[in-house]
Amino acid sequence: MTTHEPAFDLSSESPGKxxxxxxxxxxxxxxxxxxxxxxxxxxxxxxxxxxxxxKTDPFVSTINGxxxxxGVEVQVLQQSTEGLKLGVNPIGPTWKIGxxxxxxxxxxxxxxxxxxxxxxNTLLIGFSAAALTLIVATLVGVIAGYSGRIIDSVISRIxxxxxxxxxxxxxxxxxxxxxxxxxxxxxxSLEAGSLYLPIFIIGLVYVPYVARPIRGQVLALRExxxxxxxxxxxxxxxxxxxxxxxxxVIPSVLVFIPLMVSLAxxxxxxxxxxxxxVQPPDASWGTIIKDGLGLLYTRPIVALTPGLFIVVxxxxxxxxxxxxxxxxxxxxxxxxxF
Amino acid sequence: xxxxxxxxxAAAVFVLVSISILVFLIFFATPGVDPxxxxxxxxxxxxxxxxxxxxFDLDKPLHIRYVSMMxxxxxxxxxxxxxxxxxxxxxxxxxxxxxxLSLVFGAAIIWxxxxxxxxxxxAGMRKSWVDPAIGIIGIIGVSLPVYWLGEVVxxxxxxxxxxxxxxxxxxxxYVPFTESPGGWFLALLFPWLTLSLLxxxxxxxVIRSEIVSLMQEDFIKTERAKGAGEKxxxxxxxxxxxxxxxxxxxxxxxxxxVGGSALLTEVVFGIQGVGRLTFTALQNFDLPLIMATVxxxxxxxxxxxxxxxxxxxxxxxxxxxx
Numbered sequence: 291m292t293t294h295e296p297a298f299d300l301s302s303e304s305p306g307k308x309x310x311x312x313x314x315x316x317x318x319x320x321x322x323x324x325x326x327x328x329x330x331x332x333x334x335x336x337x338x339x340x341x342x343x344x345k346t347d348p349f350v351s352t353i354n355g356x357x358x359x360x361g362v363e364v365q366v367l368q369q370s371t372e373g374l375k376l377g378v379n380p381i382g383p384t385w386k387i388g389x390x391x392x393x394x395x396x397x398x399x400x401x402x403x404x405x406x407x408x409x410x411n412t413l414l415i416g417f418s419a420a421a422l423t424l425i426v427a428t429l430v431g432v433i434a435g436y437s438g439r440i441i442d443s444v445i446s447r448i449x450x451x452x453x454x455x456x457x458x459x460x461x462x463x464x465x466x467x468x469x470x471x472x473x474x475x476x477x478x479s480l481e482a483g484s485l486y487l488p489i490f491i492i493g494l495v496y497v498p499y500v501a502r503p504i505r506g507q508v509l510a511l512r513e514x515x516x517x518x519x520x521x522x523x524x525x526x527x528x529x530x531x532x533x534x535x536x537x538x539v540i541p542s543v544l545v546f547i548p549l550m551v552s553l554a555x556x557x558x559x560x561x562x563x564x565x566x567x568v569q570p571p572d573a574s575w576g577t578i579i580k581d582g583l584g585l586l587y588t589r590p591i592v593a594l595t596p597g598l599f600i601v602v603x604x605x606x607x608x609x610x611x612x613x614x615x616x617x618x619x620x621x622x623x624x625x626x627x628f
Numbered sequence: 629x630x631x632x633x634x635x636x637x638a639a640a641v642f643v644l645v646s647i648s649i650l651v652f653l654i655f656f657a658t659p660g661v662d663p664x665x666x667x668x669x670x671x672x673x674x675x676x677x678x679x680x681x682x683x684f685d686l687d688k689p690l691h692i693r694y695v696s697m698m699x700x701x702x703x704x705x706x707x708x709x710x711x712x713x714x715x716x717x718x719x720x721x722x723x724x725x726x727x728x729l730s731l732v733f734g735a736a737i738i739w740x741x742x743x744x745x746x747x748x749x750x751a752g753m754r755k756s757w758v759d760p761a762i763g764i765i766g767i768i769g770v771s772l773p774v775y776w777l778g779e780v781v782x783x784x785x786x787x788x789x790x791x792x793x794x795x796x797x798x799x800x801x802y803v804p805f806t807e808s809p810g811g812w813f814l815a816l817l818f819p820w821l822t823l824s825l826l827x828x829x830x831x832x833x834v835i836r837s838e839i840v841s842l843m844q845e846d847f848i849k850t851e852r853a854k855g856a857g858e859k860x861x862x863x864x865x866x867x868x869x870x871x872x873x874x875x876x877x878x879x880x881x882x883x884x885x886v887g888g889s890a891l892l893t894e895v896v897f898g899i900q901g902v903g904r905l906t907f908t909a910l911q912n913f914d915l916p917l918i919m920a921t922v923x924x925x926x927x928x929x930x931x932x933x934x935x936x937x938x939x940x941x942x943x944x945x946x947x948x949x950x
Contacts, residue, residue, distance in 0.1 A: 451646040454930055456884040458891060459906075459922050463654045466910060466918060467666065556773055560892055563775050564910060579776055586779060587787050594783075597776035604771030612767075 309541070313617040318609050322548075325606035329599065333409030340403045346389060348403035349571045383591050395581050395592050405595055408573035413603070415489050415567075415574070416555030422493030423550055427500035428543055434501070435508025436531060446505065449498040457495050461557065464491045465566035483569040488561060492554050500546050504539055511535055541618040548611035552604045559600055575600050632941050632948045640934040647926040652694050655919055656684070667915045668710045676710060701923055707916045717920045720905060727802045728901030731823065731893065732885045734816055739824035740878070743831025744867075750832065751839035752862045762832060769829015778822045778896030785818055800898035819897040823890065827881060834877060838870040872944060879936025886932070887925030 303311075313319050340348055380394035383401075392401040434445035452460070468480070468487055480486050511517055511534075520530045561567030562576025570577070575596035582593030656663045664680045665672065672680075681687055685696040700707045707717040750762040785794040797818065803811035842848065843866050851861050891903025898904070902921055909917035941948045 447642075447646070451643055451650060454643050454933065455647055455650065455926060456887050456889050456929060459888050459925050462906070462910065463651065463918065463922055466913070466915070467654055467658050552771065556771075559773055560775065563773075563892070564895075564907065566910060576773075579773075579779070583779070586783055590783050590787075593776070593779050597773060597779070600773050600776065601768070601771050605767055608767045608771055 309617045316613045319613040322606040322610035329603050336406035346400045348399050404573045408575050408578050411574040415558045416551045418489045419492035419554035420550035423496040427497045431501040431504030435505040453498040460495045461491050488567045492557050545615045548607040552607035644930050709914050717917050724902045724905045727899050734820040735823040739827040742828035746832045747835025748867050750836045766829045766832040774826050775892040775896050781818050802899040823893045838873050839866045842866040883929035883932030887929045
């Protein structure tokens, strides 16, 4: 929080520079970015980790495998010694840098390696789906708000309908239908089980959440003097949209980025948890939590760690979102966020 | 007001019809997908496929197929599952509603209380450490995956500690209120807390920022000039005004939850509600059941939103003119 700023900024700095400076001065943005950096670096190191440290293929089940720990050869999956002695107990965390640092899952796969690989997918889907949402929503919002009349009412009605459809149900319906057979429509073709499907689905269901406020903003911008002046001056529609409207919409889009990535990531892991997101043998934090469900009371680490990663990433994104909002929206700065 | 009511109801009907068309398009007209194979479930034989095609008029043009689907859903109400051969879908759905309503009602009370108390406190104590501390609670709340939190809660209350500290926690599942009110309460206590934490996070943040921006408004300045104390202004004026936002947000969330967004909580805690029904259907690829739950959910949400808007217009006359 900065102290009193003059009502009129007499320096020649652009609003963008001022916003950037506020953001850099904000402690929250530093905490959030470093948290994000650590998570991203960890997940990107997945292939290195699998080949150098865990030395196993995290996508192949090794049910009858053995591993040498402290000079003793141990079965990765041990016969359960509790209750009816049915079922197997995967090896627990060794807490030593090396194979099975966090233990194995019920197929004998290295949990730590899968965690990192899963993170790559979760983050990839989160970022790509958010990018898709923001691009489509900005386009739709600007077109609807700028053209007005029939085009606006048609787009707005469509957005209203999708809006009334709960995100989870819409994405569940789409996933169920598309998951096993993929999507083919003209030149657009997505294979079943491909990572693009969840990106596509999650990206689309959130469009109204961003497009509606953007449309409202464009509607208000259209009435402003500088836009009227451009229209009066005979500027082409494309010039007005790109030179007058878009630069004024971009700040709101920027504010949405961290929040949408967080939402998309949480949606992806929920869908994967319901087994309609990322498909095996691929992993994501959601699928690992699902895999860990059956081991919850014996090897809780399998389900706990991916959830912790999700929480840390989402907290960082939300924190960053708050910081970006306060930097770009002086009114919000006045309100003073946390 | 009458004009507003008629307009709002007409809009609700429009959205309902559109959603039914959207559901129809997703399940019956997705490019590159054979709807009959979808509906009949995995590995269906030719006979079943033909039966499905006949029931849903799949060889007829699109609009006839749509009418046929709606007829099975709402008029004949004879939608049957092909996975669970012959099991009628709608009775399963009506049986599941009380559990979902119980879950969402209880959670809603908790999250509204938490949101209001913490949100108002944070706004009122903006200069002290209390505000950022509540802020962190809010951020963590919105960042938690609810199904994972549920797992953690289960691990604590049903795991090792179940023998000692959490002995009084019943095993996972739903107990109907009519069977045993006490059992109903105990069985739902942790699901309520889990579900409400997520929403409390959202409400704390919204209520706080709403009150803080209201505190800059002219009517608050007038109150101050009249000599009213800060505490009185905060509780009697700013907080009361912020309820307008809370009402509309609450309507949306409540509708979405009863409509199926409580699915993850129901699955984790084994509550036999609508969401859990959808989940089972997902596991078996039981499309008629999924279709029915989605349509029911949409129906509920649209009605809930319409009611919220009407209440809104009743509280605030400005809305009626807009």
